[in-house]
Amino acid sequence: MNTSTSGATSGARYQCPGCGYVYDEQKGDEHEGFAPGTPWAQVPEDWACADCAVRDKADFVKLDDGAAG
Ligand SMILES: [Zn+2]
Numbered sequence: 589m590n591t592s593t594s595g596a597t598s599g600a601r602y603q604c605p606g607c608g609y610v611y612d613e614q615k616g617d618e619h620e621g622f623a624p625g626t627p628w629a630q631v632p633e634d635w636a637c638a639d640c641a642v643r644d645k646a647d648f649v650k651l652d653d654g655a656a657g
Contacts, residue, residue, distance in 0.1 A: 602628055602648040609639035611648065 599614045611631070616622040620638045622631065637643040 601651040603651050604637045604643045605647055605649055606643040607640035609637055
């Protein structure tokens with residue numbers, strides 16, 4: 589049986605409050621070594637922003653698409 593990841597990727601996006609860089613789970617960031625579909629949870633806690641390298645993962649703000657609600 590081929591069990592795929594239940595709950596798949598939410599496709600959530602997270603934005604750097606410093607420079608505005610957005611990490612998109614569906615796109616990942618191949619330049620940073622994150623393949624498309626890499627969930628935010630798999631990004632290392634000590635990862636720094638790919639753009640400004642000043643902000644860490646913990647500083648990122650989850651973007652709300654506003655689709656629901
Ligand atoms: Zn940044």
